[in-house]
Amino acid sequence: MGMVLEDKLEAFKAYLIFSEETGPLPYRVTESFFVALGTLCFVTRVVSPGIAGNFFLQEVEDFVNVSFFIKFLLLFWINEFNISWLFTGKGVLDLASSLPVLCIPARLIGGPALERTTDLLQIGRFLRLLRVALPSDRDAGPGGMVMRTVPVSQQIIAVLLSLLGTVVVSATVLYAFENPDTDMEVAERTFEDALIYMVNIFAGRDPPWYPLNPQAKIASVVATTSGIIFIPFLVARSVELFMKSDDQADVSAVGTVLAPGGSDVSSWAEVLECLDVVEQQGFLEKEEMRQLRLLCLDRDDRLAILHTCYSKRAREKRNLKLYASRLRELLQIV
Numbered sequence: 001m002g003m004v005l006e007d008k009l010e011a012f013k014a015y016l017i018f019s020e021e022t023g024p025l026p027y028r029v030t031e032s033f034f035v036a037l038g039t040l041c042f043v044t045r046v047v048s049p050g051i052a053g054n055f056f057l058q059e060v061e062d063f064v065n066v067s068f069f070i071k072f073l074l075l076f077w078i079n080e081f082n083i084s085w086l087f088t089g090k091g092v093l094d095l096a097s098s099l100p101v102l103c104i105p106a107r108l109i110g111g112p113a114l115e116r117t118t119d120l121l122q123i124g125r126f127l128r129l130l131r132v133a134l135p136s137d138r139d140a141g142p143g144g145m146v147m148r149t150v151p152v153s154q155q156i157i158a159v160l161l162s163l164l165g166t167v168v169v170s171a172t173v174l175y176a177f178e179n180p181d182t183d184m185e186v187a188e189r190t191f192e193d194a195l196i197y198m199v200n201i202f203a204g205r206d207p208p209w210y211p212l213n214p215q216a217k218i219a220s221v222v223a224t225t226s227g228i229i230f231i232p233f234l235v236a237r238s239v240e241l242f243m244k245s246d247d248q249a250d251v252s253a254v255g256t257v258l259a260p261g262g263s264d265v266s267s268w269a270e271v272l273e274c275l276d277v278v279e280q281q282g283f284l285e286k287e288e289m290r291q292l293r294l295l296c297l298d299r300d301d302r303l304a305i306l307h308t309c310y311s312k313r314a315r316e317k318r319n320l321k322l323y324a325s326r327l328r329e330l331l332q333i334v
Contacts, residue, residue, distance in 0.1 A: 010322055014309035016078050032161075035129045038064035038100070039165055042122055046176045047191050065101040068128065072098035090131055097128030117215065119176055122169050123222050126162040130230070163230045167202055170223035171195040177216035202227045271296050271307050275327075283324035291331055302330055 019027050041061035045052040052058055072094050079085040086095060099121040107115040175194040193209065200207040201223055211217050272293065279289045295303045310323040 007322055007325075010310075013078050016074055018305065018309055020075065020078070032129055034064050034067060035097075035126060035165070038068075038125060039169055042100075042119075042125075043168060043172045046119075046172050062104055065098075065104065068098045069101040093127045093131040096124035097126070097131065099124055116176055116180065119173050120215070120219055120222060122173055123166060123219070123226055125169055126165040127226075127229075129158060129165070130162045159230060163202065166223070166226050166230065167198050168195070170201075170219065170226070171198040173219045174198065174211060174216050174223075177213045177219055178211055180213065180215075198223055202231070204231075268296055268299055271303065274307065274323075278320065278324050278327065281320060281324075283321055284328060288328065288331055292327055295330075302333075303327075306330060 038061055041052070041057040041064065044057050045061065075094050076085070079091075085091045100118075102121055103115050103118045106118040110117075171191065171194040174197060175189065175191045178189040178194065189209075197207045197209065197211075197220075201220060204227075211220060275289060275292050275296065278284055279286075284292070292303070306323070306326050310326055
């Protein structure tokens, strides 16, 4: 039972790695939907608390926040709970996007006042959407080939949506901080005022007014920092999009010349070497190994997926046995 459970955990970890690094469309759509749903619930809860109470939007927001926190723990797990991963660019984005979950214990411990203070963490919500749009930089294919290359146009759209969402969330946080103890219907600063203020902050222009509440000033600083993350990325990707058409012909021409001896051939050669290790350990029959080598020579994508998920951890014998069992399953499908 212990080995079966361990095999299932390894398979689940491989699935998470594959989903995170390849970013299939359903995976990205689900992430975007939960980000948008959490934002909608938060904005409605602050601007129109009556509507939020009627539709139980605070409970829905709690569910979204907990799901993002669980997702962060799973990502931490597939990175072997390596503390250094938290200080990488993607680790920081994943951590920041999961921090709104702290609003739940803050509400239970200190009530609405403490929860309003932790609402500052809501500004990091859209960083997860930005994280999903980034290309993979992990060894996710045979020989370390990158399996996810997000088109530049999709990256720009994702950054624009993330930027727009961050502006709205930042304006909502500022609106809540500037009107802590007043009726929102007769607030000194309206939500539109806060929205215009944040648009000016992200655009690098002087705002029409300045916040008076200390927490609102902190929110302004955090929003400005977020703009420092988004704006350069947007500019860089826009320049890359305009330059891509000029360089595409040259890149394709060079690629046709270098294809016979390029990294793709060496990568599949590494797959063959890994198959030889499996054969030397005696996990598969000679006929099965012959069929696998033929798949490798044909550059079968299914074999590449299995190699991606299992070969990197196949240095230990028990993991190599799991890799061999997955190869046998592939042959049964073929």
